[in-house]
Amino acid sequence: MGAPAIVIASAHHGDVLADAFARYEREYDVRLVHDELSAKHTAKDLLATGHQVALFVVDTDHDQEKLYALIGGTRKVVPTARRLLVSHISRFRVDNADFRHAVAAGKVDALLLMPQGPRDEEFHGAVGEMLNEWNATVATPVVENVRIITPEKDALTRELLDYLGRVGMPAGVHHPDSEVGREVMAKCPDDVGRWPVVSSLVGWCGHCPSVRALANQLYGRPDEIDVDEVVDLVVVGAGPAGLAASVYASSEGLVTVCLEAEAIGGQAGTSSMIRNYLGFPRGISGMRLAQRARGQALRFGTRFFTGWPATGISPCTDGGHHIVHTEGGDVHTRSVLVATGVNYRRLGVESLEDLVGSGVYYGAAMAAARELAGDHIVIVGGGNSAGQAAIHAARFASKVTIAVRRPDLSATMSSYLINEIEWNPRITVRGSTRVVDGGPDDVRHLAWLDLEHVDSGERERVEARGLFLLIGAAPECSWLPEDVLRDERGFVLTGRDIPRELWHEDVPPQDLATSVPGIFAGGDIRAGSMKRVASATGEGASVVSLVHSWLESQATAAPVAPV
Known part of the structure; x- marks a missing residue:
């Protein structure tokens, strides 16, 4: 396969653009047409x-007219490519008004002012972001940080690939008889016959039985924390709320540990493109946003431990410290932020539960969407995550159907996503529809689905090779002590939502404080939260001032003895 191409179409400014893109010619095949x-x-x-x-x-x-034909034509020919409009300075103000809707609807990825001379790094920064996203979601990795060796791409292999994609780690899958496969297996002779075998650039090589095992090898275990140390804050969950709290807490000098059960970024990390996050006018993928936030937190001193979910908290009862428990070790801390987010609800159709990992996926499963090129994909859900998943899937699939129980998407999805979906010719929305059955082909991969109208009960069987389920929010709080109160749906109560009899001198707890002093909650796990990335980030940042206040209030208590 040759180098990936950049195709430039310009009737009158080809020389300017050719000069600007000359810097990319070493790694891209740059073509100029008129x-x-x-x-x-x-x-x-x-x-x-x-x-x-x-x-x-x-x-x-x-x-x-020809310009719109060109935009539409490029999408038909290469739906996975990014599309950039450039405007000469003499017409940029007019073009910005004329094509704003095209950018908002996703017809093009960005509109930029044509470079005004050499080293226009604002322009090249935007181009670099688009090429970066394309390389992360479409291109075959040139350098594989992780290699997976297996004779067949089974459900576990797909889970590993999805996890690696979420943490931004380039990976490849190779047959044991391939050149790469033989090279890796020569290093792991004891694991022949136990698949998959995983090799990473950090030096680990061996059979990988689960995503958690891979996370432990890449990021470490909580029992590596010094046992005689009591930290200031343990953040449980590395989604937007947990990452924001980690950045702000550690930047303000608090000794901070972040525990994440799965992948840094949480559910938000699976979003292919978030276009309405403050400060990113061209959008940013959830994975990129999460990795940048993790890098910030690491720079300030946060320690991350991934792959071991919290299994419990032993709250302090005498002014001492809390203990956060995991299967890999305990962490002693003066305060805790619960930011574990939510899981997608199960569909409850037994025939489809048997096919999870073989065409049926909970969440966006970005790596799986790439494998379903040319197929029909059905996405169940009406929230922003479902909309983003549909737009990403439409780059690969020949047809994407969004099935939603409500009549349409207007009550649950941001308007910018609805507009983008309405314009995309590959995406169809079926309102008042639910998935009630499905079945496999001869190799046990999803082949068909039964869709039912929620009012009439009328059913239709459709061919489908992919089903992505992004339905509802199911909090997982069973690991929390009973003293941390929750509402009837299982979300953690904070602030004024805590029963009045637990208020101190008729004063409610702080907005993000739970019913247990020193334990806070933020993000989607909190009752009454907005279930948006920006609001979760705001809550994660806001909780740090409450942690400071809590630590100050405990400063006059008896000193904590070493563990």
Whole structure:
């Protein structure tokens, strides 16, 4: 396969754009054309010769009708490519008004001012972001940080790939008889016949029985924490709330440990593109946002331990410290933030539960969407996560159907996502619809689904190779002590929602404080939260001031003896 291509279409400013993109020619095949027909033929020729097209750069100097034909044509020919509109400074103000809706609807990924001279790093920063996202979600990794060796891509292998994608770690799958497979197995002779075998650049090589085992090898165990240390804050959960708390707490000098059961980023980390997060006008994937936040927290001193969920908390009863328990060890701490988020609810259709990992997935499963190129994918759910998953899946699948119990998406999804979905010709929304049955093909992979109208009960059987379930929010709080009160749905109560009889001198607890002093809750796990990335981030940042106040109130208590 040749180098991925960047195709530039410009009628009058080709020389300017050719100069600007010269810096990419070492790693990309840069092609310059002058009209929409040439762009289409060039893309087809590249695909026919084994190249991938990473980016289309389209100058707005084309006739508007031809310009929209070019935009639509590039999507039909290469739906996985990113699309960038560039505008000359003489017409940028007009173009910005004319094409704003095209960007908002996802017809193009960005509109940028044409470079004004050499080293226009604002322009190249945006191009770099788009190429970065394309490489993370579409391209075959050039350097594989993790190699998975297995004779078949079974459900566990797909789970490992999905996890590695969520943590931003390039990975590849290889047959044991391949050149790479033989090289890896030569290092792991004791594991022949136990699949999958995983090899990582950090030096580990061996049979990997679960995602948790992989996370432990990559990130370590909680029992590596010094047993005689009592930390200031343990953050349980590394979604947006937990990551924000980790950054702000450690930056303010608090000794902070973050425990994450699965992947850094939580549920938000599976979002292919978040377009309404403050400060990212061109959007950012959940994985990128999470990894940047983790990098910030690490820089300030937060210690992360991934792959061991919290199993309990022993609260302090005498002014001492809490103990957070995991199967890999205990962490002693003066305060705790519960930021474990929520899980997707189970569909409850037995025939489909048997196919989880073989065409049926809970969550966005971005790596699985790439494997379903050319197939029909059904996504169940009406929230933003479902919308983002549908848009991502439409880059690969020939058809995407969103099935939602409500009549439409207007009550549960952001309008910018609804607009993007309405424009995308590959996505269809079926309101008042639920999935009631499904079955496999001869190799036990999902092949068909039965869709039922919630009012009439009328059923239709459709062919489908992928089913992604993003339905509802199911809190997992069974590990918390009973003293941490929850509402009837299982979400943690905080602030004024805590029963009045537990208030101190008729004063309610702080907004993010639970019914147990020194234990706080933030993000989706908290009763009454907004279930949005930005609000969870805000709560994670806000809780740090409450932690400071709590620690100050305990400073006059008897000193804590070493553990």
